[in-house]
Amino acid sequence: MKRITNPPITLWDEVLQRPTQTIDDIEATVNEVFSEVQKKGNYALAKYTNLFDGVTLENLEVSKEEIDNASNLITSELKEAIQLAKANITKFHKAQETKPVLVNTQEGVKCWQEKRPIEKVGLYIPGGSAPLFSTILMLAIPASLAGCKEIVLCTPPQEDGSINPAILYTAQLCGVTKLYKVGGIQAIAAMTFGTETIPKVYKIFGPGNQFVTVAKQLSTRYNVAIDMPAGPSELLVFADETANPAFVSSDLLSQAEHGADSQVVLVSTKASVLDAVAIEIEAQLALLPRKEVASKAISNSKMILVESSEIALNLINNYAPEHFIVVAKDESFFVENIINAGSVFIGNYTPESAGDYASGTNHTLPTNGYAKQYSGVNLDSFLKSITFQKITKKGIQNIGNAIELMADAEGLQAHKNAVSLRLKELIKE
């Protein structure tokens, strides 16, 4: 890890710069796939599944038999682990439910706000080396709790045309209503436009590679919403001398194994902490199966020594990490004053892995500095608010004149007239 001591504030952006992603060169491919899926539907999906996944499928939809059989193909230990995670995630997201907000802003002017589910949502789960069934827990559970009627899941088929049984098991457990074997750009295009088989959805969630990220961006041009913009995963740890260096190192490495472009940052006010962690990382790295990937990410990552907790906090808020672990005597200073972070992990026994899998919080979080303006996925991500109002005769008499004056000042006479007509009618009564 690169070591930086007391960087001046003017250099913070440079020191903590994230890798720049070039997306221009893949936009042409994404546009082409979108255009063909829009025009040719399932035919285009078959073509690109063959081209990108090397599979020819008879059926896009996963059959009931495949889903029923999945439960037999995974161990009961793993099923119990998934069920425990489901229980915790359900508990935490169910607690996020809110009641309608009702206010009489004036006598006779009743205003309220109620949430309604987004009727159709699409979840994208990447394939590749690791079957990310944990992400299904994080997306399908709040979608079900919110009351979304149609929960569509797309995931690429494996080379033999099947889907990993842990994915199928988790999907049926968490209330996914439709499961399709399609991945990449073509999956996002299918959920954007709909095909003969796959329904069009209103909002698309889930992680993916650069192609999927650009495809999700493009989908927003066709009346689809997305969960949030995506980037490589990140972890920033603040540790003082109360932190166990072995634990800190294991957390940094768990982030580093995601990919060579993962962002890993350690901040401390004590040089001795940085020394101890540096030694531990070397020792643990040697034992990891994904050590090639992890060591690349580690070699790009930073250890930053700063003079005070206040400076550390400012630097962290400036960086806005996706994951923020704090192990420090004055942890409450950080917890109370952190403004920009996706999820915060506190103390020696709270590894990021806990939130990734089973503690109950959501692991779909804002990366790339987006914690400055985005929340991670939560129950509200699957709901929308509608406002209502009902005004009585007395009510319109209370606020009517103000509306007339404001509409007139904005030059909108018909807006004014809608009130004037009603007020005149009331004078007659």
Added chain:
Amino acid sequence: MKRITNPPITLWDEVLQRPTQTIDDIEATVNEVFSEVQKKGNYALAKYTNLFDGVTLENLEVSKEEIDNASNLITSELKEAIQLAKANITKFHKAQETKPVLVNTQEGVKCWQEKRPIEKVGLYIPGGSAPLFSTILMLAIPASLAGCKEIVLCTPPQEDGSINPAILYTAQLCGVTKLYKVGGIQAIAAMTFGTETIPKVYKIFGPGNQFVTVAKQLSTRYNVAIDMPAGPSELLVFADETANPAFVSSDLLSQAEHGADSQVVLVSTKASVLDAVAIEIEAQLALLPRKEVASKAISNSKMILVESSEIALNLINNYAPEHFIVVAKDESFFVENIINAGSVFIGNYTPESAGDYASGTNHTLPTNGYAKQYSGVNLDSFLKSITFQKITKKGIQNIGNAIELMADAEGLQAHKNAVSLRLKELIKE
């Protein structure tokens, strides 16, 4: 208005089609302005303000004198009206505050969610014929309540280089922290990149023409969030024989005066209601100052006769109107079952104008069918959620094994190891 009787469900999309907007041809202009503002800052702002607004300014920032003086330039009646609106909007948005959510998902596993303000927000207020000070109320009030530290407002200068006093008065009243004389694409670019004078913000809110809409879309490529995608304003009214035809007509016309591309739809189960409204519209239209604009919108708009309230509701949910007025004996059927709408206005004495200005609800609402997946602007639009967790030794022993199993099944050994190390340490104790 075009009259359609009992359209089959297969034709609903066609009957209620919104005008297609072509944005490709203005993207080049938007890209050019963005690129120049990014590179040249204030110099570029001066150039484009001269080009597009015909003004050469000495200072981009509105001076304290101009703000202080604005109060003298508008009537005390208008100031009182604005203050009444502010009181109601504040009451309704303040009531939207939520408490932190705290759950012990398992013994020793404490998870919570807290909201924090978005530190820097930008509000865009268009210039042109009407000074939209009401939109400042709708954006600056919730931004202030949320605790946003920097609330930047950009609005184009008038030909004499000044800003309409109603805009300045409302801005200072509602807590805007910085006010700049810059409009259009260049204003959005300035808030996206920052210049020598104008700060970069994290989220941009507010309406605008097609150029502003495309500019806001482009800003999302540079780590900025936006309130929502924009389109022409819309109103759908459902009226039965209990509705006053003159009131309904005045509401339809208040929508129509926004512009020739405004969407105006009337749905009823009674032909006599459509007849009565058609006559009233002609009569009222003749008296409107903006009758040319309004009559164009009216000639494109639709009256739809359907057989039942159930069919009407389905059609309305399918259309997802920005504004939905319902005046009907069975109003509660519509209120309870509406899923897709921005804001709902109930009964004869609840004109859309009330919500546009002064009842307390927000008038920044999803258009173009986006009510299917977006909320209107509300207090949460200026906040973001952070999740926190703190796990004890007992807690990690409760969930540690599940995490290990799941991480292992996803092939992420370092994630597993972060837990295993801690569990091993606890066995030693």
